[in-house]
Amino acid sequence: MLLIKCPYCGERDQSEFTNGGEAHVTRPKNPEQVTDREWAEYVFIRSNPKGIYYERWVHSHGCKKWFNAVRNTSTDEILLTYKIGETPPLIKKFQNILKSPSGEPDVGSGNFTVKKP
Amino acid sequence: MTDNKIYFKFDGKRYGGNKGDTIASALLRNNVKLVGRSFKYHRPRGIYTCGIEEPNALVQIINEHNEPNVRATVKKIYEGMVVKSQNRWPSLKRDFGSVNNLLSPIFSAGFYYKTFMGPKGFWKNLYEPLIRRTAGLGKPPHEFKSKSTHLHHNVDILIIGGGLSGLLAAKKLAGTNKDVLLIERENELGGILKNSNKIKSINDQEALEWLEKTERLLKNSTNIKILKNTTVTTYNYSNHLTAIEDKSVGAQPENKKPELVLHKIRTENTILANGHIERFLSFRNNDLPGVMLAASFEKYIQRYDVVPDNNPIIFTNNSSTFSLLQLLINRNCKPKAYIDVRDVKKIERETLNLLEAHNIPFYPKSEVEGCDGNSEIKKISVRTKKNKIIKIKASMLCVSGGLNPDIHLFTQSKGLVKWDEKILTFKPEKSFQNTITLGSVSGNFIFKNIIEEINKKLSFIDGTNDIDLKIEVNGSEEFNIKEIWETKNNNKSLWSKSFIDLQNDVTTKDLTQAIREGFDRIEHLKRFTTNSMGTDQGKISSINALGIVSKLLRKSVSEVGTTTYRPPYNPVSFSAIAGRSTYEFYDPERKTPIHPWHIKHNAVFEDVGQWKRPWYYKKYENETMNEAVQRESKHVREAAGILDGSTLGKIEIKGKDALEFVNMMYTNSFTKMRPMSAKYALMLGEDGMIKDDGIVCKINDNHFISTTTSGGAANVLSHMEEFAQTEWPNLNVYLNSITEQFATFNISGPKSRMILSRVFNDVDFSNNKFPYMTFKNINYLNYRVRILRASFTGEQGYEIYVPPKYALTLWERIFYYSRDIDLVPYGTETMHLLRAEKGYIIIGQETDGTVTPLDLNLNWMIGKKKKDFIGKRSLTRSDIIKADRKQLVGLVPIDKTYGIEEGQHVIEDKNIPSKIDKPIKMLGQVTSSYFSPTLNHSIAMALIKGGNRKIGSQIYVSTSNMNVIPVEVVKPNFLDPENKRLLS
Numbered sequence A: 001m002l003l004i005k006c007p008y009c010g011e012r013d014q015s016e017f018t019n020g021g022e023a024h025v026t027r028p029k030n031p032e033q034v035t036d037r038e039w040a041e042y043v044f045i046r047s048n049p050k051g052i053y054y055e056r057w058v059h060s061h062g063c064k065k066w067f068n069a070v071r072n073t074s075t076d077e078i079l080l081t082y083k084i085g086e087t088p089p090l091i092k093k094f095q096n097i098l099k100s101p102s103g104e105p106d107v108g109s110g111n112f113t114v115k116k117p
Numbered sequence B: 001m002t003d004n005k006i007y008f009k010f011d012g013k014r015y016g017g018n019k020g021d022t023i024a025s026a027l028l029r030n031n032v033k034l035v036g037r038s039f040k041y042h043r044p045r046g047i048y049t050c051g052i053e054e055p056n057a058l059v060q061i062i063n064e065h066n067e068p069n070v071r072a073t074v075k076k077i078y079e080g081m082v083v084k085s086q087n088r089w090p091s092l093k094r095d096f097g098s099v100n101n102l103l104s105p106i107f108s109a110g111f112y113y114k115t116f117m118g119p120k121g122f123w124k125n126l127y128e129p130l131i132r133r134t135a136g137l138g139k140p141p142h143e144f145k146s147k148s149t150h151l152h153h154n155v156d157i158l159i160i161g162g163g164l165s166g167l168l169a170a171k172k173l174a175g176t177n178k179d180v181l182l183i184e185r186e187n188e189l190g191g192i193l194k195n196s197n198k199i200k201s202i203n204d205q206e207a208l209e210w211l212e213k214t215e216r217l218l219k220n221s222t223n224i225k226i227l228k229n230t231t232v233t234t235y236n237y238s239n240h241l242t243a244i245e246d247k248s249v250g251a252q253p254e255n256k257k258p259e260l261v262l263h264k265i266r267t268e269n270t271i272l273a274n275g276h277i278e279r280f281l282s283f284r285n286n287d288l289p290g291v292m293l294a295a296s297f298e299k300y301i302q303r304y305d306v307v308p309d310n311n312p313i314i315f316t317n318n319s320s321t322f323s324l325l326q327l328l329i330n331r332n333c334k335p336k337a338y339i340d341v342r343d344v345k346k347i348e349r350e351t352l353n354l355l356e357a358h359n360i361p362f363y364p365k366s367e368v369e370g371c372d373g374n375s376e377i378k379k380i381s382v383r384t385k386k387n388k389i390i391k392i393k394a395s396m397l398c399v400s401g402g403l404n405p406d407i408h409l410f411t412q413s414k415g416l417v418k419w420d421e422k423i424l425t426f427k428p429e430k431s432f433q434n435t436i437t438l439g440s441v442s443g444n445f446i447f448k449n450i451i452e453e454i455n456k457k458l459s460f461i462d463g464t465n466d467i468d469l470k471i472e473v474n475g476s477e478e479f480n481i482k483e484i485w486e487t488k489n490n491n492k493s494l495w496s497k498s499f500i501d502l503q504n505d506v507t508t509k510d511l512t513q514a515i516r517e518g519f520d521r522i523e524h525l526k527r528f529t530t531n532s533m534g535t536d537q538g539k540i541s542s543i544n545a546l547g548i549v550s551k552l553l554r555k556s557v558s559e560v561g562t563t564t565y566r567p568p569y570n571p572v573s574f575s576a577i578a579g580r581s582t583y584e585f586y587d588p589e590r591k592t593p594i595h596p597w598h599i600k601h602n603a604v605f606e607d608v609g610q611w612k613r614p615w616y617y618k619k620y621e622n623e624t625m626n627e628a629v630q631r632e633s634k635h636v637r638e639a640a641g642i643l644d645g646s647t648l649g650k651i652e653i654k655g656k657d658a659l660e661f662v663n664m665m666y667t668n669s670f671t672k673m674r675p676m677s678a679k680y681a682l683m684l685g686e687d688g689m690i691k692d693d694g695i696v697c698k699i700n701d702n703h704f705i706s707t708t709t710s711g712g713a714a715n716v717l718s719h720m721e722e723f724a725q726t727e728w729p730n731l732n733v734y735l736n737s738i739t740e741q742f743a744t745f746n747i748s749g750p751k752s753r754m755i756l757s758r759v760f761n762d763v764d765f766s767n768n769k770f771p772y773m774t775f776k777n778i779n780y781l782n783y784r785v786r787i788l789r790a791s792f793t794g795e796q797g798y799e800i801y802v803p804p805k806y807a808l809t810l811w812e813r814i815f816y817y818s819r820d821i822d823l824v825p826y827g828t829e830t831m832h833l834l835r836a837e838k839g840y841i842i843i844g845q846e847t848d849g850t851v852t853p854l855d856l857n858l859n860w861m862i863g864k865k866k867k868d869f870i871g872k873r874s875l876t877r878s879d880i881i882k883a884d885r886k887q888l889v890g891l892v893p894i895d896k897t898y899g900i901e902e903g904q905h906v907i908e909d910k911n912i913p914s915k916i917d918k919p920i921k922m923l924g925q926v927t928s929s930y931f932s933p934t935l936n937h938s939i940a941m942a943l944i945k946g947g948n949r950k951i952g953s954q955i956y957v958s959t960s961n962m963n964v965i966p967v968e969v970v971k972p973n974f975l976d977p978e979n980k981r982l983l984s
């Protein structure tokens, strides 16, 4: 079970939280003026990277506040959490965590147990 | 009884054991060697190990709800315990299923996959019942009632393993400001000090004396908590671990007390000091009762004071068996032979000296070819240095194939392991979390190095001092091993077997065959052969399988890799996982304030989410649901009825921007709406699909109260919160769930106004003063009541909102004032019928997450002038405006005596062919169907393709007995389409 730091309450068990999908998906300002495709992008399409992912969580069994998190999807490490409205950290900041082009770190990914000879 | 023996039963026979004995140690004490039959071939099996790694000795505890697959090597006996062997019929000695052993040449790897393929129906009727009878382990438990609890810990340091390394680590941490939890699997601390003869002295004290002193020191230190009889099963992310504590070791579980405690531990650092597991070797008949791991044999002598056999043969490929040899000699039990795979030059001087001094037959550079015997070992054949086979009479064989660091938890923690060519096993290489490995789990098999290792690895912890300790061992300090996984087999018979997985009956031949058939990736091979997939997860054999496979593939073990170690480390009872969340505690039950009245009036309840809602009320003992519903609904239409609607979700929306927010959340427009009026409102997702409906009451522009469906309340609130917080955080709006702050009654029927006028006699209920979809706040007997003129039945109706404290009083008063009118209480089923007559939808019945307001012809609910609301843009997407989408229609059977079944398909064709060879064209499905007592015929609602254009036409509805009913498509409004009743 992950330990997640709610920016309002501090570190709590994952079971107190609900994941809210990708963060920083902007709702079009004037929905009437966007094309079907643009609207569908907003409603249905999410990125699904292996590696650094910006996502939303809500402290549903706690303060009920929504916040943003940066998670490494290949190790499930939550690297940072920050409040809604705060500027998201640059992805460059986490680049040193990704050891290979595919976003696979050499340890913790779950895909390898044995160190390559 | 004068002796202090503990008596228990095994397969009906009474045996005595000592206090502290496991079932296995007690059986060995009584010279019982045969304890079970194997999984597939029903071969006789004995006790192989002395602990959690046991593959064979699984038994059923009859007096503990028939608990199956209990390891006899772990479970401690108590007076009156009843134990049964597993997987045999009719008896252990004469087992019918052992015919499988005769048939074994055809039961090779993948046998089930390949053989039982066809013909159709054979699997279900013949193969599966046959296999179920002969394969498998224990029988399921019965009359089982869970008694477990969960406990949470937040510590600085968790130490797993109370053996030498764990104790030293704890000692180092004693008196620091760190919160330390030390977990030990056995009922006593000590590990290797208790299990073996390896440690001669610590600081010139006897090992057990040092242990006693150390335990006292740890107990007296305030920062260390010790849990015994506790096994860590899972190592999750963020240093979160779970462990199971057995609270009834060596005693019959007490009735009212928890048997198991699931500990959930969050820690800053984890110290793995969980030791190693000895591995076996493959040779012909290596499963025969009498074969036992060497360290286990030693543990039986040291820990339980049982010598399983006075003159066993020792077979080894490494230096760890010296301590057993010495122990046996000290006990005057001379081994019949000592067989070492290694060259005499590689064998430790201490061992050679001991063998020579005691004149023990010694076979260097030799191996066990196999063993023979019917149900236990009689003879062991040895292949000598000169490749000659000689046979030695013996009844037990102690085997050591090397030592494996117990890396299960380390790999669960996502650490990386590396193959060590010197000790021929995997050992931890790189931690992923704050994980430290100490002692043999880190591949350090040399005791004198432990102190240095601990001082080095734990020096980062504040407040610790270096420890200094002198450890003297029996025999050599070095660990030396020669690679061997399987010995050469002389017997070429098809029936000859050399096992690689004892629990799942996988032979080394199965591995060869799997590779021949192309399953050369280790994860594929595991699944095809089921190697290491038993409840023991191949603890003594999985590394051996990698060794054999690497040889077959001519690859290094590193290249072959290991399969993924998955939690739990050992089997976990579902009872421990469930904890207190069982039976009535599984899910909370929510009851309305009127609940006691419902019970008194013979309500039959229905679960709606967590709520208990009256489904219908039985007027007399034998009244069926159908009769009750017909009676209740007719009565509402003719006089009046009352429904307990307290379960409706209620959300209060307040703030300067409440109006703007409500306008965004619902399809309707609330801007021009007058204060103290109400609107039936729809809530969509951004995809345009209906999420929920309810009535929104406007108190003023800064204050709204909306109702939600009973099951949807929590979701609707969190949907609103999500948008308020993430999309429009600048809006000034506050949301609050007030579901339980108000009980709600729905009174409807032509006489409802009369009833309300009597109860609230100072309120003017006339149509002018209290029109449809308006509400009033009134004071009634000094509490505030909100009355809303609304209806879900199509009749004149009112909703009363009252604080729950006064709800039952008011409910009873309403009945008192209508005692001459015949007010009928009605349940959810009647509510559904009444609303269906009016064509009102129910979320989750007419909608399923793929239905838009346009599909339901609810266009009138969409605020056309509103620039935006959630889901609005989606309603103009090309797919949503297609004319042939499923649309809501009403159905009436042409022959009005027929009933329509809910959930049936709506089809265009009159005939369903007797032999269906192509899909039948489906128009849609029946979403609701009832017999209307008011109309005196069946009515139904359905979602059908292009439904709007089909009004007036005849189509068909399938029935459960493969028939069709002709129906007429009508508008989904069967009663009073002009709303005369509603507005009366």
Ligand SMILES: [Zn+2]
Pocket: A006, A007, A008, A009, A010, A059, A062, A063, A064, A065
């Ligand atoms: Zn919080």
